[in-house]
Amino acid sequence: xxxxxxxxxxxxxxxxxxxxxxxxxxxxxxxxxxxxxxxxxxxxxxxxxxxxxxxxxxxxxxxxxxxxxxxxxxxxxxxxxxxxxxxxxxxxxxxxxxxxxxxxxxxxxxxxxxxxxxxxxxxxxxxxxxxxxxxxxxxxxxxxxxxx
Amino acid sequence: xxxxxxxxxxxxxxxxxxxxxxxxxxxxxxxxxxxxxxxxxxxxxxxxxxxxxxxxxxxxxxxxxxxxxxxxxxxxxxxxxxxxxxxxxxxxxxxxxxxxxxxxxxxxxxxxxxxxxxxxxxxxxxxxxxxxxxxxxxxxxxxxxxxx
Numbered sequence: 001x002x003x004x005x006x007x008x009x010x011x012x013x014x015x016x017x018x019x020x021x022x023x024x025x026x027x028x029x030x031x032x033x034x035x036x037x038x039x040x041x042x043x044x045x046x047x048x049x050x051x052x053x054x055x056x057x058x059x060x061x062x063x064x065x066x067x068x069x070x071x072x073x074x075x076x077x078x079x080x081x082x083x084x085x086x087x088x089x090x091x092x093x094x095x096x097x098x099x100x101x102x103x104x105x106x107x108x109x110x111x112x113x114x115x116x117x118x119x120x121x122x123x124x125x126x127x128x129x130x131x132x133x134x135x136x137x138x139x140x141x142x143x144x145x146x147x148x
Numbered sequence: 149x150x151x152x153x154x155x156x157x158x159x160x161x162x163x164x165x166x167x168x169x170x171x172x173x174x175x176x177x178x179x180x181x182x183x184x185x186x187x188x189x190x191x192x193x194x195x196x197x198x199x200x201x202x203x204x205x206x207x208x209x210x211x212x213x214x215x216x217x218x219x220x221x222x223x224x225x226x227x228x229x230x231x232x233x234x235x236x237x238x239x240x241x242x243x244x245x246x247x248x249x250x251x252x253x254x255x256x257x258x259x260x261x262x263x264x265x266x267x268x269x270x271x272x273x274x275x276x277x278x279x280x281x282x283x284x285x286x287x288x289x290x291x292x293x294x295x296x
Contacts, residue, residue, distance in 0.1 A: 053215045054222065054244035060203060067201045074202065088268035089240025096202035108225060119264040120236035 008103050008132070011035050011036070011131045015081040015105075018045040018058065019139050025050060029139040032058035032082040034066040034075065034099075041078070042066035058082060059090035063097050074123070075099045083136040085112035085129065092120040103128045105136030151186070155200075156247075156251050159183050160280045163253075164229040166206065167287050173198060177287040180206035180230040182214040182223065189226070190214035206230060207238035211245050212276040222245045224272070231278065231284040240268040247282035251276045253284030 003010040004030035011033055018031025022045035034042040042063035048054055059082055070128055079101040086094060086104065094102060102125060113120060121127070151158040159181055166179025170193035182190040192209035195225055196202055215221055227249040228242060234252065240263030242250060250273060261268060269275070 035171060048244075053212050054220050054246075055208060055211055055241045063203055064201050066231045071200060073196065073200050087240055087244075087245060088264075089237050092235055092237025092240055096196075096235075098202075116236075116265045116267040121221065 002022050007038075008128065008131045011079070011081045012083070012088060012103065012136075013037070014040060014043065015058075015083050016132065016135060016139070017077045018043055019083045019136070022046045022058070023139060023143055030058045030084045031077040031083065032080060034062050034078050034080050036066070036070065036075075036078045041069045055089065057087065057090050059086050060093055063093050063099075067097070071098070081105060081131075083132075084108050085114065087111050088116045088120060089114060091118075094125060095120045095122050098122045101123055101126045103129065103131050104138065105129075105131055105133045107133070155186075156276065159188070159227070159229045160231070160251065160253060160284075162188060162191065163231050164280065164283060164287070166191055167231045167284070170194045170206070171287060171291055175256050176290050178206045178230065178232045180210040181225050182210050184214070185220060185224075186227045187284045189217045193208060203237065205235065206239050207234050207264075208241055211241050215245070218219045221245070227251060229279075231280075233254050233262065233286060235259050236268060238260045239266075242273060243268045243270050246270045247273055249274045249276065251279050253277075253279055253281045253286065255281070 015031040019029040023029035025143040031045040042065035047056040083105045085108040096122040163179040167177040171177035179193045190210045190213035195204040223245040231253045231255040
């Protein structure tokens with residue numbers, strides 16, 4: 001899918017490449033990119049095992065990288081693309097960064113932020129869900145199937 | 149207060165020293181320490197301005213530092229001392245680390261995690277609130293009074 005025809009799918013493909021890189025490193029396969037002005041300004045995947053840090057989720061690493069790259073604490077003009085619904089920690093981080101949009105793929109019915117509430121997001125943040133959800137979910141299911 | 153008479157106040161004093169260091173750097177004055185086996189294994193204060201990163205809260209920095217120091221992703225044997233009630237992001241991070249206890253000083257009626265819910269904490273995490281709350285709150289009030 002080209003960037004002009006469907007930018008959300010185009011950037012979710014980039015997040016999926018990050019998720020696949022995570023799977024190859026035996027990390028929970030979740031990937032994220034942050035986009036500003038049509039350009040990817042941060043790419044990250046889950047690194048909780050490699051960094052031995054339970055907080056090293058794709059979104060947290062991407063927010064920090066985007067702020068570093070842009071020299072900006074607030075990311076109101078950015079969109080976060082992430083393959084799986086953010087957890088409450090990452091949704092809370094999204095709230096602090098005031099990220100303008102969140103586009104995610106698969107729902108996380110167990111640990112997604114919406115299981116707790118939506119009060120951690122900034123009131124102006126737009127949320128879109130379900131973009132390339134099947135592939136995002138498939139990666140997670142395959143990963144946990146192998147772990148069993 | 150000595151460590152033997154009242155360990156919670158003793159370690160909260162250490163968190164307060166971090167909060168005061170934050171105030172001196174013109175950061176929101178919140179400090180945290182993480183304790184394992186009676187020893188402080190991580191100290192941190194809010195660094196959102198210095199790092200230009202809206203996610204650089206005292207607790208986040210302390211969790212990452214404690215995991216690094218202990219070589220452990222899970223902090224079930226640790227206590228987090230923090231001068232102000234954690235926000236949803238930091239409570240979510242506490243959930244992922246499975247930290248054994250959280251002791252905090254002042255309530256945060258606007259942005260504390262309990263305004264959103266408690267589902268982000270690990271079910272086994274014990275929470276104690278109100279330790280040296282007056283001093284913890286005073287630091288915050290003084291800081292924001294000067295900002296006005």
